Amino acid sequence: MSGMEIGVVVVVVVVWLGLVALVLRGWRNRGRRQAETIGTPPPPPDDLPTPTRGPDTGLYVGSTMAPSWQDRIAVGDLGDRAAASIAAYPEGILIERQGASEIWIPRSSITAVRTERGLAGKVMTADGVLVIRWVLPTGTEIDSGLRADDKTVYPGWVDEFAEAERASAEPAPDDAEQRKDQ
Numbered sequence: 001m002s003g004m005e006i007g008v009v010v011v012v013v014v015v016w017l018g019l020v021a022l023v024l025r026g027w028r029n030r031g032r033r034q035a036e037t038i039g040t041p042p043p044p045p046d047d048l049p050t051p052t053r054g055p056d057t058g059l060y061v062g063s064t065m066a067p068s069w070q071d072r073i074a075v076g077d078l079g080d081r082a083a084a085s086i087a088a089y090p091e092g093i094l095i096e097r098q099g100a101s102e103i104w105i106p107r108s109s110i111t112a113v114r115t116e117r118g119l120a121g122k123v124m125t126a127d128g129v130l131v132i133r134w135v136l137p138t139g140t141e142i143d144s145g146l147r148a149d150d151k152t153v154y155p156g157w158v159d160e161f162a163e164a165e166r167a168s169a170e171p172a173p174d175d176a177e178q179r180k181d182q
Contacts, residue, residue, distance in 0.1 A: 028074075035066075038075040039138035044094055044104035051094075053160055054087035058130075058148035060097050061119050066133055066141040069119050073142065076100055086130075086146050088160060093132060095146065103144060109134040111141065113161035115154050119145035130154050132161075 001009075063078040065071040072079040082097035093110070095103040111134060115127035129145045130153075136142060148154065 011085050019128065032071060033137045034075045038058060038073060038142075039136060039140075040080070041076075041078065042104050042106055042109075042137060044102050045091060048089050048091070048094065051087035051089055053156060054153075055085040055096075056087070056146075056150065056153045056157075057083070057085045058146045060084035060095055060100075060103075061129060061147055063103075063107075063132050063142050064119060065145040069116065069143070075078050078103070078142075078144075084146060086148075088157070092147060095144065105132060105134045105144065110161055111137070113158055116145070119143060127151070130157055148156060 060082050062081055063073045065073065077100045080097075080100050082100045084095050084097040086093060086095050088138075090107070092104060092106040095105070097103070110132060113130070113132050116129050116131045117126055118130050119131055128151070129147050131143050131145045133141060133143050
């Protein structure tokens with residue numbers, strides 16, 4: 001190799017390392033901006049009974065700020081992809097991820113379970129991702145998604161949690177009475 005070729009290689013490597021450093025810095029800054037909004041997700045209960053649904057395996061594709069399917073969460077490891085299993089319990093949903101923390105979604109926090117074409121930058125075919133919309137203890141609504149190994153399990157998940165979606169769409173009893181009185 002000539003001196004010129006070595007110089008070009010060194011410049012390319014330095015530019016590449018600089019770009020990687022900028023991406024990492026941006027991800028850390030995003031995490032700092034989101035930290036207060038996200039807070040600490042709820043821990044899973046110590047003694048869970050037998051699951052009512054699942055466990056079903058797949059790829060946890062990440063969590064995003066609702067309603068944006070691309071605004072990935074950078075706090076902790078909520079945005080990290082990982083092989084996972086998902087199971088439903090009377091108290092909520094547990095997503096166990098390999099190499100990452102468990103995600104516990106209390107049933108009372110779930111506002112919708114649906115299928116989507118994509119989430120967190122992962123685009124699939126129609127209805128390729130099972131998405132759970134839920135409210136964190138801070139009041140922030142997020143979407144968490146799993147691409148199941150067996151997509152035929154999706155209708156069961158959607159049907160089981162359809163009641164939660166209807167309940168979140170219905171006005172509170174006090175609201176209905178106030179409209180009646182007016």
